[in-house]
Amino acid sequence: MSDPNITVLVLAAGKGTRMKSQHAKVLHQAFFRPMLLHVLEAARTAGMQQQVVIVGHQRDRVRQALTGHEVELVVQEQQQGTGHAVLCAEAACRTPTVCILCGDTPLIRPETLTAMLAQHRQRRADLTLMTTMLEQPFGYGRVLRDAAGAITAIVEEKDADPKQRAIREINAGIYLAERELLFAALKRVGSNNSQGEVYLTDVVGLARAMGRVVQPFVHPVALDVLGVNSRLELAQAEAELQGRRNRELMLAGVTIIQPATVAVAPEVQVGQDCLLHPQVRISGRSHLGSDCSIGSGSLLHDCELGDGVGIGPYCVLTGCRLAAGTIIPPLTVRDEAPC
Incomplete structure (x- = not known):
C-alpha cells in the first residue's frame, strides 16, 4: 500500500x-x-x-x-x-x-x-x-x-x-x-x-x-x-542477491543443483518441480511451466516454456516459445527474438 x-x-x-x-x-x-x-x-x-x-x-x-x-x-x-x-x-x-x-x-x-x-x-x-x-x-x-x-x-x-x-x-x-x-x-x-x-x-x-x-x-x-564502494563489494552484493533469489525459488518448489552457480533474474517465473542444473542462467521475461529441466550451462533469455520442457546441456536460447513436452538437444543455439 x-x-x-x-x-x-x-x-x-x-x-x-x-x-x-x-x-x-x-x-x-x-x-x-x-x-x-x-x-x-x-x-x-x-x-x-x-x-x-x-x-x-x-x-x-x-x-x-x-x-x-x-x-x-x-x-x-x-x-x-x-x-x-x-x-x-x-x-x-x-x-x-x-x-x-x-x-x-x-x-x-x-x-x-x-x-x-x-x-x-x-x-x-x-x-x-x-x-x-x-x-x-x-x-x-x-x-x-x-x-x-x-x-x-x-x-x-x-x-x-x-x-x-x-x-x-x-x-x-x-x-x-x-x-x-x-x-x-x-x-x-x-x-x-x-x-x-x-x-x-x-x-x-x-x-x-x-x-x-x-x-x-x-x-x-x-x-x-552498507554501500558498495569497490568491485569486491559489488561481487559480494551480487552473490547475496543471487542467494536470496535462489532461496525464494527453492522454497517455492524448484530444485537447484549447486545454487551458487545458478542465476535466475527477479522477473523470471519458474513453475513447481522444475530442475535447474549447475551453471544455468535465465534472464529477461522468461517463463517456465512446471516440471521443466534445464541442463548444465544453458542460457535462456525471454523464453516461454510449457510444462515438462527439457533443455539439454549448454544450450543458448533467446525468445523461444516451446510447447509442453518439447525436448531440446544439447548444444542447441536458437534465436527467435523479433527483429
Missing part, C-alpha cells in the same frame, strides 16, 4: 572514485540490474511510491537507466557533499516525512525500511538514523553517544580522533526525517571539515542542539545496509 506522507530521496549524484571506473557507481550492475534500481524497488515495495533521485555525475546516463520508472529527478550541479545534495531537493520533497537512501545500497530490504518507519512514527521521532556494528569500521562515520546512550552526533572517519575511530557502531547512511527539521537544520550546516563539504551527518548534532527527538534504528545485519 502506498504511503502518501513520505518521499524517498535517493542520493545518486556521486562519482564513486573507489570503484575505479568511468561509469557512475549507481549504474554498476548487481544481479541483472543497476544498483540504483534495487534501491528504488525496495522502497517501492515498502510502500514508498513518491521517489526523488538526485543526479549529477553522468546525469544523462542515470536518467536513461530510469526510463519507465516513476521518479522525479533533481540535479546537483556541483558535488558539494551529501547535505548539499539533499538541499537541492527541498522543493521536490512535498510530504511531511523524508526517507533518505543511498543509490549504492542494493541489499536494503523492504521489510527493513518498513520496520524503521514504524519505529520512527511510534516513537514520534524528528530524526531516525540507521546504524549497524562493524568489526572493522574504517571509512565509515562513527556514531557518538552520551553517557545515557543517546546519540549526540556522527563524526566522519577523516574528522575523527583516535578514540572515536575505535567505535564500532557506524552510520549506515539511511535516514528518516521530518521535513521541517531536515531542511531547517541543513541550512545551518557549514563546510568546516576536512573535505570542505556540507555533511548530511551534521544534521544529527544540530537536531539534538535544537531539542528535537533523535532516535537510532540499529540494524543487526550490516551486509544489508
